[in-house]
Amino acid sequence: MFTTRPGPWLLVASVILLLVSTQAVMAQCGGTLNLRSGVAYAGPNVGWTDWRFWDGEDNKTYAFGLTGKVADNWDGAVTFQAAGTEGEDPIGGVVRRSDLQLLALDAGWQVRDTNWKIVLNPGCEFVTDDALGTNTETGASADWGDMIGTFGVVCERQYGSWTWIINPKLAGWKDDVVATNYQTVEGFGTVIGIGVGLRKQMDDRLVLMADVTPIISGDNSLDMDTNEVERTLVWGVGATYLLLPDSNTWVTVFGSNAFGTTPATSLLATPDNSVCFGVRAASTF
DSSP states (O other): OOOOOOOHHHHHHHHHHHHOOOSOOGGGGSSOSSSOOSSOOOSSOEEEEEEEEOSSTTOEEEEEEEEEEEETTEEEEEEEEEEEEOOOSOBTTBOEEEEEEEEEEEEEEEEEESSSEEEEEEEEEEEEEEEEEEETTTOOEEEOOSEEEEEEEEEEEEETTEEEEEEEEEEEOOSEEEOTTSOEEEOOOEEEEEEEEEEEEOSSSEEEEEEEEOEEESOOEEOTTTOOEEOOOEEEEEEEEEEETTTTEEEEEEEEOBSOSSTTGGGOBOGGGOOEEEEEEEOOO
């Protein structure tokens, strides 16, 4: 369903990752696939990458990110993500093509550090290129928007080897968009979801995880028959393994219907509940 086109932001992200020296990768091993951790990261900087492979030839999305401590009780993350669809499958009888590249900035502020740990998670995502949805039959297109504000509250509690995460979060997508043919296209609006996640520490090297995010306001997907926006449950399940202990290299293998890994795109579900095969990696270098 999705395909990507590497651009200059991919080169920039790659250079940044190569220049940053990290000594731990536990930030990307906290939380679950689509929910962040309820503990603000306090270690050295972390570099990571996320790849999602979908049905169809050469269909994938990719992301690169950096996470690190920015102040006492504060962490910060920057993520570049690129995704698109070539419109191989008609939606509502119309072949569509959608493109999106964005740069996401978000922070975590630890406001409670007792049994239930709580982090406030404000953020903002800036469209860098190709923010268009195009009707390939008529050539008309609509803009996704230039900026998406995000906010979340992450609550986390550990019971032995089990960790529970509750994460209400929102993303301010456009309500309506005027296409180039002057028709109004309904947007997702302000999407609000309540994520619930679970992590199980199997041993020192293996962690299992799963999450679900029901949407309680706004819309987050497209109906494959009508091409109208709709609400769809977002979910993910996977396993993280410490592949190389000496270099602290973690690899996560997962399946999910989430459109992406940023706070805003992790609230969006792919049309027809398309499921990806995903790989996420973080390491010292």
